[in-house]
Amino acid sequence: MMPTMQSMLLPVLIASSALAASADDWRKRTIYQLLTDRFALEDDSGSACDTSDRKYCGGTWKAVQNHLDYISGMGFDAIWISPVVKNVEGETGYGEAYHGYWTQDMSSLNDKFGTEDDLKSLVSAAHDKDIYVMVDVVVNHYAGSPSNSSGTTSYDLDDFSPIHGSSSFHQQCWVKDDGNQTETEQCWLGDDTLALYDINTEDDTIVGELNDFISNLVSTYNFDGVRIDTVKHIRKDFWPDFASSAGVFTIGEVLIDNVTYAADYTQVLDAILDYPTYFALRDAFTSTKGDLSALQNAVTSAQEAYKNGEFMTGSFTENHDYARLQSMTQDSALIKNAMSFNFIHDGIPITYYGQEQGYTGGDEPANREALWLSGYPTDNDLYKAVVALNAARKSAMSADESFLTTKMSFISQSDIGAMAISKPPLLGLFTNTGSNGSASFSVEGVYDAGETLVDVLTCNAITADDSGKVSASASGGMPQVLIPASSLKSSYGVCADQADGAMGVRVPALAALVAGTVVAFVVGAL
Numbered sequence: 031m032m033p034t035m036q037s038m039l040l041p042v043l044i045a046s047s048a049l050a051a052s053a054d055d056w057r058k059r060t061i062y063q064l065l066t067d068r069f070a071l072e073d074d075s076g077s078a079c080d081t082s083d084r085k086y087c088g089g090t091w092k093a094v095q096n097h098l099d100y101i102s103g104m105g106f107d108a109i110w111i112s113p114v115v116k117n118v119e120g121e122t123g124y125g126e127a128y129h130g131y132w133t134q135d136m137s138s139l140n141d142k143f144g145t146e147d148d149l150k151s152l153v154s155a156a157h158d159k160d161i162y163v164m165v166d167v168v169v170n171h172y173a174g175s176p177s178n179s180s181g182t183t184s185y186d187l188d189d190f191s192p193i194h195g196s197s198s199f200h201q202q203c204w205v206k207d208d209g210n211q212t213e214t215e216q217c218w219l220g221d222d223t224l225a226l227y228d229i230n231t232e233d234d235t236i237v238g239e240l241n242d243f244i245s246n247l248v249s250t251y252n253f254d255g256v257r258i259d260t261v262k263h264i265r266k267d268f269w270p271d272f273a274s275s276a277g278v279f280t281i282g283e284v285l286i287d288n289v290t291y292a293a294d295y296t297q298v299l300d301a302i303l304d305y306p307t308y309f310a311l312r313d314a315f316t317s318t319k320g321d322l323s324a325l326q327n328a329v330t331s332a333q334e335a336y337k338n339g340e341f342m343t344g345s346f347t348e349n350h351d352y353a354r355l356q357s358m359t360q361d362s363a364l365i366k367n368a369m370s371f372n373f374i375h376d377g378i379p380i381t382y383y384g385q386e387q388g389y390t391g392g393d394e395p396a397n398r399e400a401l402w403l404s405g406y407p408t409d410n411d412l413y414k415a416v417v418a419l420n421a422a423r424k425s426a427m428s429a430d431e432s433f434l435t436t437k438m439s440f441i442s443q444s445d446i447g448a449m450a451i452s453k454p455p456l457l458g459l460f461t462n463t464g465s466n467g468s469a470s471f472s473v474e475g476v477y478d479a480g481e482t483l484v485d486v487l488t489c490n491a492i493t494a495d496d497s498g499k500v501s502a503s504a505s506g507g508m509p510q511v512l513i514p515a516s517s518l519k520s521s522y523g524v525c526a527d528q529a530d531g532a533m534g535v536r537v538p539a540l541a542a543l544v545a546g547t548v549v550a551f552v553v554g555a556l
C-alpha cells in the first residue's frame with residue numbers, strides 16, 4: 031500500500047508520468063481542492079452562476095488547465111478535482127449533478143466537463159508544471175430519482191451502467207442509525223427524491239468490477255491519487271484491494287467526529303481526511319469563545335490513534351460539504367489563524383477553492399461559488415497569505431529533512447486564547463482572541479540563542495534571547511508562522527529581505543543595494 035522505497039531511491043523523477051505517486055510523494059505536497067463546474071470557464075466570460083439554482087454553471091477540464099498557474103502561483107503542487115464520471119442528467123428534486131457525486135455510469139465521463147482528450151490533456155499539463163492530480167470517486171452508490179406511480183415508489187435498478195440489476199445493489203432500506211455499522215454499510219443514503227442506490231460490495235463479482243474500474247481510471251488518465259467518497263459506508267475489508275488496484279495514493283472521506291472510529295480506516299487506506307480535527311478547528315477559530323484545548327485534544331488523540339499519526343491525513347478548513355468559515359465569522363484575524371493552523375498540521379494541507387478569495391458561502395449549495403466571479407486576482411491578502419504559508423512549509427521541508435516526520439507539538443501558554451505549536455523548524459503562534467484581542471507567547475528550548483525568526487505572514491522578525499527564549503505578542507489577533515531566517519528560502523519570493531538569513535548573516539549582495547535597501551542598511555548601521 032505504501033511503496034516508500036521507490037520515492038526515496040528516485041528523488042529526481044518528480045511527477046514523472048511513468049511513476050505512480052505514493053503516499054510518501056504526496057506528503058511533500060499541498061493540495062488545492064476544486065469543483066470542476068465552478069472553477070473556470072473556457073471563454074472566461076464571467077457569466078453568472080447562482081449557487082442556489084443548483085445547476086451546471088459551465089466549468090470544464092480545459093478551463094482548469096488554462097488556470098493552473100493561478101493554483102501553482104499560491105504554491106500548491108497538487109489539485110483534487112471533483113468526480114469525472116457520467117452522472118444523473120437533468121433536474122432532480124435537488125437540482126443538477128454539477129458537483130459530480132451522482133454517478134449513473136462509471137464507464138463514461140461526464141461530457142459536461144469535456145472529452146477524454148481534455149481530461150488527459152489537463153493531467154499532462156499539470157504534470158508538466160509538477161502538479162499532481164487527484165481524482166474523486168464514489169463507489170458506495172449510484173444515484174437516481176425513484177419513479178412514483180400511483181403512490182408506489184419504485185427503484186429502477188436497470189437504468190445504470192455498467193453496474194446494474196437487482197443483484198448489484200443492496201436491498202432497499204435507509205441508513206437511519208449511524209451507530210449501526212451494518213446499516214451504515216448496507217442500507218441506502220439519500221431519500222425518495224434522490225436515492226443513493228447502495229452498491230452490493232459484499233458481492234465478489236461487483237468487487238472485481240469496482241477494482242477494475244479504479245485501476246483503469248487511474249491508468250487511462252494518469253492520475254496521481256484518488257480521493258474516495260463515503261468510505262465508512264463500505265465494509266473496511268473492501269478497501270485494501272481497492273487501494274492496491276488504484277496503484278496510487280488513496281485518501282478517504284470518513285465523515286465522523288470521532289477519532290476512535292476514524293482510526294480503523296487509517297489501517298485500510300493510505301490516508302483519511304482529518305474530520306475530527308476539522309470540526310474542532312472550525313469551532314476553535316470561528317468564534318472568540320472557541321475552545322482551543324478541544325482542538326489540541328483532537329490533534330493529540332489522532333496522533334496516538336491513527337496508524338501513521340496525523341501524518342497520513344488530509345487537513346482542511348473548508349470543503350464542498352460544509353459552510354465556509356467566512357459564513358461563520360467575518361473577523362479576518364480568526365480566519366487567518368484557522369488557515370495558518372492548517373499549514374503547520376502534520377497532515378497534507380488542503381485548501382478548498384475560493385477561500386483565497388475570501389468567499390463567504392454558507393451551507394451547501396451556497397459554498398460552491400463560481401471562482402471566475404472573483405476575476406482570479408493574485409494580489410489580495412488571503413491569496414498572498416497562502417503563498418506565504420506554502421513557502422514556509424516548503425522551506426521547512428528543505429531546511430530540515432525530518433520536518434515531515436516530526437509531530438506537531440503544543441507548547442503550553444499562560445494566556446488563555448493563545449496556542450503555540452512547534453514543528454521544527456516552524457513555530458506557529460495562534461490565537462482566537464479576534465482582531466480586537468491580544469495574546470502573548472513564550473517559547474523556550476526550541477531555538478538557539480540569538481536566532482532570528484521571520485513571521486512569513488508579515489515579514490516581522492523576532493530574535494530569540496540569550497537563553498533561546500522566543501517572546502511574541504499577537505498584533506490584532508493575527509497568527510504568526512515563524513521560521514528561522516536562515517531556513518526561509520528566497521526563491522519563494524516571500525520576505526525576500528530576510529530570507530536565506532539575509533538580515534543577520536550575509537553581507538548584502540551588490541545587486542540588492544537598490545535605493546530602498548541602501549537606506550535600510552545605512553539606517554541599520556547607525
Ligand SMILES: *[C@@H]1O[C@H](CO)[C@@H](O)[C@H](O)[C@H]1NC(C)=O
Pocket residue numbers: 178179180181182183222223
Ligand atoms: C409519491 O406519490 C404519492 C401519491 O401521489 C405522494 O404522496 C408521495 O409524496 C410521492 N413520493 C415522492 C417521493 O414523490
Ligand SMILES: *[C@@H]1O[C@H](CO)[C@@H](O)[C@H](O)[C@H]1NC(C)=O
Pocket residue numbers: 203210211212213217
Ligand atoms: C442493524 O441494521 C441491520 C440492517 O438494517 C439490522 O438488520 C439489524 O437488526 C440492526 N442491528 C441492531 C442492533 O439494531
Ligand SMILES: *[C@@H]1O[C@H](CO)[C@@H](O)[C@H](O)[C@H]1NC(C)=O
Pocket residue numbers: 288289290291
Ligand atoms: C466513537 O467510536 C467508537 C468506535 O466505533 C465507539 O465505540 C464510541 O462509542 C464512539 N464515541 C462516541 C462519542 O460516539
Ligand SMILES: *[C@@H]1O[C@H](CO)[C@@H](O)[C@H](O)[C@H]1NC(C)=O
Pocket residue numbers: 360361464465466
Ligand atoms: C472590534 O471592536 C469594535 C469596537 O468595539 C467593534 O465595532 C467591532 O465589531 C469589533 N470587531 C470584532 C471582529 O469583534
